[in-house]
Amino acid sequence: MEASDYLLIDQYLQGELPEEAQPAFEQRLQDDRAFAEALRERQQMQNYLKHQVQKPALEKRMADLGARYFQDEANTDSADPKEGIVVPLWRRKPIWLVAAAAAIALILLVWNPFQTSANLYEQYALHPTLALQERSVDGSSLETAEQAFNQGQYEAAYTQLSALEEQLPENPQLKLSLGIAALETDRVQEGRAQFEALAEGDTALQEYGRWYLALSYVKTGDNEAARPLLQALAEQPSAFQQQAQDLLQQL
Amino acid sequence: MEQHPDHKHILALRQGDFSTLDHIYREHAPTITQWVVRNSGSVSDAQDVFQEGIIALHQKAQDPTFLLTCPLGALLFQICRNKWFSQLRKKNRETEVRNAEAERYESEGIVQNTLEQIEEEEIRQRKLDQAFGQLSELCQQLLQLLASGMASAEVAEQLGMNNANTVYRRKNACAERWRNLFNAQTA
Numbered sequence: 001m002e003a004s005d006y007l008l009i010d011q012y013l014q015g016e017l018p019e020e021a022q023p024a025f026e027q028r029l030q031d032d033r034a035f036a037e038a039l040r041e042r043q044q045m046q047n048y049l050k051h052q053v054q055k056p057a058l059e060k061r062m063a064d065l066g067a068r069y070f071q072d073e074a075n076t077d078s079a080d081p082k083e084g085i086v087v088p089l090w091r092r093k094p095i096w097l098v099a100a101a102a103a104i105a106l107i108l109l110v111w112n113p114f115q116t117s118a119n120l121y122e123q124y125a126l127h128p129t130l131a132l133q134e135r136s137v138d139g140s141s142l143e144t145a146e147q148a149f150n151q152g153q154y155e156a157a158y159t160q161l162s163a164l165e166e167q168l169p170e171n172p173q174l175k176l177s178l179g180i181a182a183l184e185t186d187r188v189q190e191g192r193a194q195f196e197a198l199a200e201g202d203t204a205l206q207e208y209g210r211w212y213l214a215l216s217y218v219k220t221g222d223n224e225a226a227r228p229l230l231q232a233l234a235e236q237p238s239a240f241q242q243q244a245q246d247l248l249q250q251l
Numbered sequence: 252m253e254q255h256p257d258h259k260h261i262l263a264l265r266q267g268d269f270s271t272l273d274h275i276y277r278e279h280a281p282t283i284t285q286w287v288v289r290n291s292g293s294v295s296d297a298q299d300v301f302q303e304g305i306i307a308l309h310q311k312a313q314d315p316t317f318l319l320t321c322p323l324g325a326l327l328f329q330i331c332r333n334k335w336f337s338q339l340r341k342k343n344r345e346t347e348v349r350n351a352e353a354e355r356y357e358s359e360g361i362v363q364n365t366l367e368q369i370e371e372e373e374i375r376q377r378k379l380d381q382a383f384g385q386l387s388e389l390c391q392q393l394l395q396l397l398a399s400g401m402a403s404a405e406v407a408e409q410l411g412m413n414n415a416n417t418v419y420r421r422k423n424a425c426a427e428r429w430r431n432l433f434n435a436q437t438a
Contacts (some may be wrong), residue, residue: 003423006423041430042426043315044375044379045379045394045426046313047314048313048383049394050311050398051312052380052398053398054309055306057267057269058305058309061272062272062302065273065276066298066301066302066428069280070280070295070298070301078377189314232262240322242278242322245256246323246324249255249321249322
C-alpha cells in the first residue's frame with residue numbers, strides 16, 4: 001500500500017472521490033484484496049472516531065432523557081404516561097355510578113412484545129389488566145370477574161363477564177375484556193363480534209377493537225384477513241401503531 | 252434484505268440527530284425497565300443497561316454499510332438483556348442468571364443476526380479505543396479534529412503544522428501506528 005492509495009481511500013471515505021475516479025476505485029476493491037482490507041480498516045477507524053466525536057452530546061441527551069424515563073417509584077407520583085393508561089370504566093354509563101358507586105379502571109399495561117412465544121398470537125396477545133376498585137359494594141361479581149380475568153382464568157372470567165353483560169350491554173371495557181376472555185377460550189366468533197362492535201363504535205377503545213380483531217385472525221392463522229386491519233393500524237398514530245408495524249413484518 | 256422503517260433512527264443517530272432518542276426512550280424504556288426489575292435489577296440498573304444499549308447502537312450506526320432490517324425495539328431489548336446477564340454473571344449471581352435464562356426468548360433470526368453485528372462492533376471499538384489511548388497526544392488531537400469535520404488547513408493552523416499536506420502525512424502515520432497497536436492487541 002502506497003501513501004497515494006491511502007489518499008484515495010481517505011477521499012472515498014470523505015465522499016470526496018471525484019466521480020470519474022469512482023469506477024476504477026470500485027474495480028480495484030474487487031481485484032485487490034489488500035486495498036479492500038485497507039479500506040475496511042480505515043472505515044472502522046472512522047466509525048470509532050465519529051462515535052467518539054458525537055459521544056459527549058449523546059451522553060448529555062441520555063442524561064436528560066434518563067431523568068425523565070427512569071424514575072424510581074419512590075420519588076414519583078406521575079410515572080411515565082406510557083406506564084399505564086387508566087381509562088375510567090362506565091364513563092358512558094353514569095347510571096352505574098349512581099347504582100353501585102363503583103369505579104372500575106382498565107389499566108392498559110405497557111405492551112411487551114418480547115415475551116416467550118410459540119406463535120405470533122401468543123407473542124402479541126398480552127392482555128390489559130382489568131382493575132375493579134370496589135367502594136361500597138360487597139361480594140360484587142365485578143370483583144370476581146376482575147380476579148378471574150387478571151389471573152388468566154379466562155373460562156371463569158368469560159362466565160362472570162357474560163353475566164355482567166346483561167346489566168351493562170353497551171360498556172366498551174366490558175366488551176373488550178369479554179371479547180378477550182372469549183378469544184382465549186376458543187369462542188373466536190363471539191370474541192370477534194365484541195371486537196367488531198368496538199372497532200365500529202366511537203368509544204375510547206375503538207383502536208383496541210381493531211387490534212384485537214386483527215389478533216383474532218392471527219390466532220386462527222388467517223393472516224390475509226389480519227393484514228388489512230394491521231395495515232390500517234400501522235398507518236395512524238395510536239397505541240398500537242408500533243405493534244401493528246412489527247407484527248406485519250412478521251406475518 | 253429490506254430495511255426496516257426503524258432504520259430512520261439509525262440514520263438520525265449517524266448524523267448526530269439525537270432528537271430521535273425521545274421516541275426511543277418513550278417507546279422502549281418501560282419495557283426494558285420492567286424486564287430488568289423482574290430479573291433482580293433496579294430501575295437505575297435498567298437505566299445503565301439502556302444507556303449502554305443506546306451507545307452500542309450509536310457505535311454501529313456510524314458504519315455506513317449497516318442496514319437495520321429488524322424492529323429497533325426488539326434489537327435494543329436483546330442488547331440490553333445480554334448486558335444485564337453479563338452483569339449478573341460478573342456479580343456472581345448465578346442463581347439469578349439461571350432463573351432469567353429459564354425464561355426462554357426465541358429471538359427472531361434477523362434480530363439475532365443484527366445483535367451479533369452490534370456486539371462485534373462494540374468489541375472492535377473497545378479495542379480501537381485502547382489502542383487509540385496509546386497514541387501520542389498530537390496524533391489523538393489530529394485524528395479527532397479531522398473526524399469532527401474540520402478542514403485540513405484549519406487543523407494545520409490549530410496544531411502548528413505547515414500546511415494541509417503535512418496534516419495529511421501526519422494523519423497517515425498516526426493511522427498506521429494506530430492500526431499496528433490495534434493488531435498487536437488482537438494477535
